[in-house]
Amino acid sequence: MALVTAEKLVKNYVLGDITVQAIRGVDFSIEPASFVSFIGPSGSGKSTLLNMIGCLDPPTGGTLQVAGREITGLSRKEAARFRGEHIGFVFQDFNLIPVLTVFENVEYPLQMVQNWPKEKRRKRVMDMLDAVGMADQGNKYPGQISGGQKQRVAVARALVTNAELVLADEPTANLDRETANRIITLMQQMRDEFGTTFVFSTHDPRIVKNVEITFSIEDGMLEKNHIAGGGADA
Amino acid sequence: MLNILKLAIRNLKRYKRRTFLTSMLISLGVVAVLLFISVSGSFKAMMVGQITDSMLGHLQIHKKGYLASIDSLPLNRNLNQQQIKKVEQILAEEEAIEAYSMRIKMGAMFSNFVETTNIRLNAVMPSQEIDTAPLLTDRIIEGQKDGLIKKGEILVPELIAKGLKVKVGDAIVLVANNKDGSVNGQNFVVRGILEGISGPGGRDGMIHIDDAKSLLRISGAEVSEIAVRLNDIDQLPTVFSRLKSQFGSLRNKQDKPVFEVHTWEKLSPFFNIAKMIDLMTFFIKIMLIAIVLVSIMNVMIMAVYERINEIGTLAAIGTLPGKILALFVVEGFLLGILGAVTGTVISLIGISFMNASQISFDFGRQTGLLLSPTIAAGDVISVALVVIAIAVAASLQPAFKAARMDPITALRHV
Numbered sequence: 268m269a270l271v272t273a274e275k276l277v278k279n280y281v282l283g284d285i286t287v288q289a290i291r292g293v294d295f296s297i298e299p300a301s302f303v304s305f306i307g308p309s310g311s312g313k314s315t316l317l318n319m320i321g322c323l324d325p326p327t328g329g330t331l332q333v334a335g336r337e338i339t340g341l342s343r344k345e346a347a348r349f350r351g352e353h354i355g356f357v358f359q360d361f362n363l364i365p366v367l368t369v370f371e372n373v374e375y376p377l378q379m380v381q382n383w384p385k386e387k388r389r390k391r392v393m394d395m396l397d398a399v400g401m402a403d404q405g406n407k408y409p410g411q412i413s414g415g416q417k418q419r420v421a422v423a424r425a426l427v428t429n430a431e432l433v434l435a436d437e438p439t440a441n442l443d444r445e446t447a448n449r450i451i452t453l454m455q456q457m458r459d460e461f462g463t464t465f466v467f468s469t470h471d472p473r474i475v476k477n478v479e480i481t482f483s484i485e486d487g488m489l490e491k492n493h494i495a496g497g498g499a500d501a
Numbered sequence: 502m503l504n505i506l507k508l509a510i511r512n513l514k515r516y517k518r519r520t521f522l523t524s525m526l527i528s529l530g531v532v533a534v535l536l537f538i539s540v541s542g543s544f545k546a547m548m549v550g551q552i553t554d555s556m557l558g559h560l561q562i563h564k565k566g567y568l569a570s571i572d573s574l575p576l577n578r579n580l581n582q583q584q585i586k587k588v589e590q591i592l593a594e595e596e597a598i599e600a601y602s603m604r605i606k607m608g609a610m611f612s613n614f615v616e617t618t619n620i621r622l623n624a625v626m627p628s629q630e631i632d633t634a635p636l637l638t639d640r641i642i643e644g645q646k647d648g649l650i651k652k653g654e655i656l657v658p659e660l661i662a663k664g665l666k667v668k669v670g671d672a673i674v675l676v677a678n679n680k681d682g683s684v685n686g687q688n689f690v691v692r693g694i695l696e697g698i699s700g701p702g703g704r705d706g707m708i709h710i711d712d713a714k715s716l717l718r719i720s721g722a723e724v725s726e727i728a729v730r731l732n733d734i735d736q737l738p739t740v741f742s743r744l745k746s747q748f749g750s751l752r753n754k755q756d757k758p759v760f761e762v763h764t765w766e767k768l769s770p771f772f773n774i775a776k777m778i779d780l781m782t783f784f785i786k787i788m789l790i791a792i793v794l795v796s797i798m799n800v801m802i803m804a805v806y807e808r809i810n811e812i813g814t815l816a817a818i819g820t821l822p823g824k825i826l827a828l829f830v831v832e833g834f835l836l837g838i839l840g841a842v843t844g845t846v847i848s849l850i851g852i853s854f855m856n857a858s859q860i861s862f863d864f865g866r867q868t869g870l871l872l873s874p875t876i877a878a879g880d881v882i883s884v885a886l887v888v889i890a891i892a893v894a895a896s897l898q899p900a901f902k903a904a905r906m907d908p909i910t911a912l913r914h915v
C-alpha cells in the first residue's frame with residue numbers, strides 16, 4: 268500500500284481577481300521507504316506539492332491520502348496533530364529553535380507534541396543524536412554549531428518521532444558540497460535503518476543523482492517520472 | 502506546562518535588555534501606585550485620626566433635625582432625660598463601643614472685660630470626653646492638660662485667645678441666651694488655650710457640662726449631642742448600620758424618628774478630601790494598567806513579529822495552536838510577575854526609607870505632622886494581581902496572532 272496517494276490533486280491560489288493554478292490535477296503515489304524527489308524550476312509547484320503532502324496547505328481539489336488517511340478535509344488542529352504523529356520536516360534554513368540546545372531541539376517533538384515519558388524520551392533522543400553523529404554536541408545551542416551539524420540535528424528531529432514520512436524542502440541549498448553530500452548520505456542511511464520515506468523538493472543535482480524516483484514538475488503538471496530504483500507511479 | 506515555562510523563560514532571557522526595560526517600566530508603575538497608596542493612606546489615616554480622636558468621635562447621635570440647624574446651635578433641639586436614657590441603653594448593649602461623651606453645644610458672648618466677641622462652646626464631662634476623644638488634650642497648646650477641664654474653667658480657642666490677648670489664668674465672663682430667651686452670665690478662669698483644627702467644632706472653646714447647665718439654667722439632664730468612639734474604626738460601617746436601624750425604629754407620637762445618627766464622614770468636610778484621594782488613587786491605578794497594557798502588548802507584538810519563522814517551525818512539526826498561544830501568554834505572565842515583584846520590593850524599601858527619614862508636613866493650620874506611610878498586604882497583593890492579570894490580558898492578542906498564524910506564510914517569512 269502506497270504511503271502517499273494523490274488523485275487529480277489541484278491547488279489554486281487566488282491573488283486579487285486572478286486565480287493561479289499552482290497544481291493542475293496531478294496523480295502520483297509514493298511507496299513506503301522510498302527516496303523521492305520533486306524537481307523543477309522555481310515557481311513550478313514543487314514546494315506547493317510538498318506543503319500539501321505535509322498537511323501545511325490544503326488542496327483545492329482532488330484527493331490526497333497520507334499514511335492511509337485522507338488529509339484534504341483536516342482542520343488546523345487535526346492537521347497539526349497528524350503532522351506531529353506521521354510527518355517529519357527538514358528545512359532549507361534548518362529552522363532549529365535557537366533557545367533550545369541540540370538535545371532539546373531533538374527532544375521537542377517528543378516532549379511538546381507526543382508527550383513521551385522522560386526516560387524513554389531521553390533514550391530515544393540520544394539514539395537519534397548518535398545515529399546522526401551529534402551525540403557529543405547535545406549541550407550546544409544551534410548558534411554554536413555549523414550549518415551541516417544543524418541539518419544533522421534537523422534530520423534527527425524529523426526522525427525522532429518515528430515519522431513514516433520526512434519532507435525536505437531544499438535541504439542542501441545552504442550547505443557546501445561536501446556537507447551536502449554527507450547530509451544526503453545520512454538521509455539514505457536513515458531511510459535504510461528506519462525505513463522512513465524521504466521526499467525532497469529540490470533542484471540540487473546531487474540529490475537528484477541519489478534519489479530512486481524523481482517527479483519533474485513544471486507549470487503545475489507532473490510531466491514525467493524517472494524511476495531509478497522503482498517504487499513510485501505517476 | 503513546565504516545558505512551556507522553560508521555553509518562555511529562555512525566550513525572555515534571549516532579549517535581556519528588552520525584558521529588563523519592560524519589567525522596569527512595569528516596576529516603576531507599581532512603585533508609583535504603592536507609594537501613592539501608602540503615603541496618601543498614611544495622610545488619610547492620620548487626618549481621620551486627628552478629626553475623630555480629637556474632636557468628632559467616630560459617630561454622633563443627635564435629636565432628629567439637630568444637624569440641619571447646627572450652625573445656630575439650637576437649645577430647643579437638645580435630647581431630654583428620657584431620650585438620653587434610651588440612647589445610653591442602646592449604647593450599653595453595643596459591644597463595639599469603647600466610650601461615648603455627652604455634650605451641650607452652645608453659643609455665648611465672650612468678654613475679657615475690655616473686649617467682647619462671639620464664641621462657640623462644647624460643654625463636656627471631662628472623663629467621658631477624654632475617653633471618647635483621646636487626642637483632645639494634645640490640642641491644649643498652653644495650660645494644664647491633665648483632667649482636661651474643671652468647673653469654673655474654660656479652654657479658649659487659639660484664635661480668640663490671640664485676638665483678645667487672653668492668657669492662661671485670666672478671668673473672663675461668658676454671657677449666654679437661655680432657652681426661654683433670658684440672658685445669664687458667669688465668670689470663668691482660662692485653664693488653657695485650645696489649638697484650632699479643620700472641620701466642624703475645630704475652633705470651639707470648652708467648658709464643664711455643669712457650668713453650661715447653670716449658665717443656660719438647665720435643671721435636668723439635657724445634651725445636644727452624644728459622640729461615640731468605637732474599639733476599632735474599621736467596624737464603623739457595621740456598627741453604624743446597626744445603630745441607625747435601632748435608633749431609626751424609635752419614633753415619636755407623630756411616627757417620626759426621634760434620633761439621627763451620623764458617622765464622622767457625614768460630619769467632616771475632610772471626608773470629601775479623603776474621597777478625592779481615593780479617586781486619585783483609582784486614576785493612578787488606571788495609569789498603571791495602561792503602562793502595563795501598552796508595554797507588554799508592545800513587547801509581545803515585537804516578540805511574535807521577530808519569531809514568525811520560529812512559530813512556523815513549531816506549527817509545522819506538530820505543535821498545537823493552544824501550546825503556541827500558551828507559550829506567548831506565559832511570556833507575558835512572567836514579565837508581569839517580574840515587574841510586580843521588583844516593583845513591590847522597591848516600594849517596600851521606599852516605604853521603610855520614608856519611615857526611617859521621619860518626613861513631616863503641614864496641613865492647614867497643623868504643622869509638623871509626621872508622615873508614617875504603611876501599606877496593607879491586601880493592597881500589595883491586589884496591585885500585584887492586577888498587574889499580572891493585565892500582563893496576561895495584554896499578551897493574549899499577540900499570542901492569538903501567533904497561534905492562528907498560517908505555517909506556510911510563517912515559514913516563508915524572512
